Amino acid sequence: RKEVEQDPGPFNVPEGATVAFNCTYSNSASQSFFWYRQDCRKEPKLLMSVYSSGNEDGRFTAQLNRASQYISLLIRDSKLSDSATYLCVVNKAWDSNYQLIWGAGTKLIIKP
Amino acid sequence: ETGVTQTPRHLVMGMTNKKSLKCEQHLGHNAMYWYKQSAKKPLELMFVYNFKEQTENNSVPSRFSPECPNSSHLFLHLHTLQPEDSALYLCASSHGTSESYEQYFGPGTRLTVT
Numbered sequence: 001r002k003e004v005e006q007d008p009g010p011f012n013v014p015e016g017a018t019v020a021f022n023c024t025y026s027n028s029a030s031q032s033f034f035w036y037r038q039d040c041r042k043e044p045k046l047l048m049s050v051y052s053s054g055n056e057d058g059r060f061t062a063q064l065n066r067a068s069q070y071i072s073l074l075i076r077d078s079k080l081s082d083s084a085t086y087l088c089v090v091n092k093a094w095d096s097n098y099q100l101i102w103g104a105g106t107k108l109i110i111k112p
Numbered sequence: 113e114t115g116v117t118q119t120p121r122h123l124v125m126g127m128t129n130k131k132s133l134k135c136e137q138h139l140g141h142n143a144m145y146w147y148k149q150s151a152k153k154p155l156e157l158m159f160v161y162n163f164k165e166q167t168e169n170n171s172v173p174s175r176f177s178p179e180c181p182n183s184s185h186l187f188l189h190l191h192t193l194q195p196e197d198s199a200l201y202l203c204a205s206s207h208g209t210s211e212s213y214e215q216y217f218g219p220g221t222r223l224t225v226t
Contacts, residue, residue, distance in 0.1 A: 004154065008152065042219065043202060043217035043218060043219050043220055044155070044202075044217050045217070046214045046215070087154075087155070099157065099168070100157065100215070101154075102154040102155040103154055104152060104153055104154045105154075
């Protein structure tokens with residue numbers, strides 16, 4: 001089983017729709033979770049951290065489910081500019097506190 | 113944004129060449145990282161430097177040799193690479209090496225080994 005697993009997509013979604021995708025992780029001891037966004041041929045940028053209680057930032061909502069070991073990202077009222085690859089990142093808690101494990105990403109395409 | 117810069121942006125080299133990738137961060141961070149990103153694969157952490165000291169080497173082949181002369185600069189020296197080393201090499205920096213610190217990435221160097 002991969003340490004961090006994501007559906008590669010692509011998710012083709014009409015503008016204005018709501019889209020959600022999940023990411024599963026294998027290490028139950030992981031404590032820190034993030035969503036990064038990577039535009040085509042660009043570098044990754046932090047979208048949001050994921051907190052235990054769930055958190056929201058505008059149209060974006062992140063949730064953590066420790067029991068099932070997955071995190072989710074929900075995008076409401078999607079915009080064309082949301083088209084990107086969304087990377088799930090989890091810390092490798094048992095080894096060193098700065099070892100981040102990256103998913104391969106979920107590609108999202110928003111269509112007009 | 114030019115917080116983290118990388119040069120060159122593109123590099124084509126033969127298997128017998130020696131080249132170096134350069135990364136510079138202008139954010140006052142103490143930690144710097146090298147990642148490898150191959151197509152459709154997750155980012156792979158290669159090296160971590162904290163306050164100029166190497167703190168992580170993720171079993172990277174010796175044909176990749178990092179150098180960190182100060183907290184603002186990071187190099188990756190390349191020699192006798194293989195075609196499978198072709199990838200996007202990303203440099204990142206953060207305030208410290210705790211996982212709670214956001215990592216800021218440079219634009220990357222797209223490397224092709226022929």
